[in-house]
């Protein structure tokens with residue numbers, strides 16, 4: 441299970457987790473809040489928080505490692521790079537949703553990043569089971585590429601594209617992986633957009649009566 445967000449809540453520490461997939465939760469870090477596109481990955485500290493909130497960083501050791509690059513120029517430069525990458529991911533996801541493949545240049549970029557920042561794997565015994573798990577060590581900001589590109593690669597190669605969709609609300613820019621049985625999920629979240637649209641439809645119907 442690579443790249444899945446473990447958090448069932450929609451909002452965690454000021455970040456949205458409605459994507460059902462780490463790559464889409466990452467894409468959803470620039471939502472529209474109060475009619476304004478709002479950047480949530482504003483700096484290295486925000487990225488650090490997102491990595492914890494998304495369940496990407498879980499151990500104390502990882503947190504200590506990240507603290508070492510907190511506020512560094514390299515950390516801040518990396519966040520800007522990552523945000524620019526997120527916008528190229530947005531273009532790729534929009535293409536998928538429109539029935540096309542991502543641009544070759546973007547696939548080549550992912551391929552290069554996967555080779556430069558492979559995921560680390562560990563093996564241990566847990567009671568009577570042998571457990572293999574992936575982990576990463578954020579010794580330097582660039583190490584964050586590993587979990588991000590692994591999740592993006594998985595999204596692009598293993599998820600049925602018709603199950604990747606944008607929220608139907610015209611004023612919402614959130615994307616999600618529809619894992620519902622019927623594949624009929626329409627909104628990023630019932631609380632955020634679903635109810636609002638239902639109320640609007642109800643009011644429209646009432647006006648027509």
Ligand SMILES: [Zn+2]
Nearest residue numbers: 607612628633
């Ligand atoms: Zn929405």
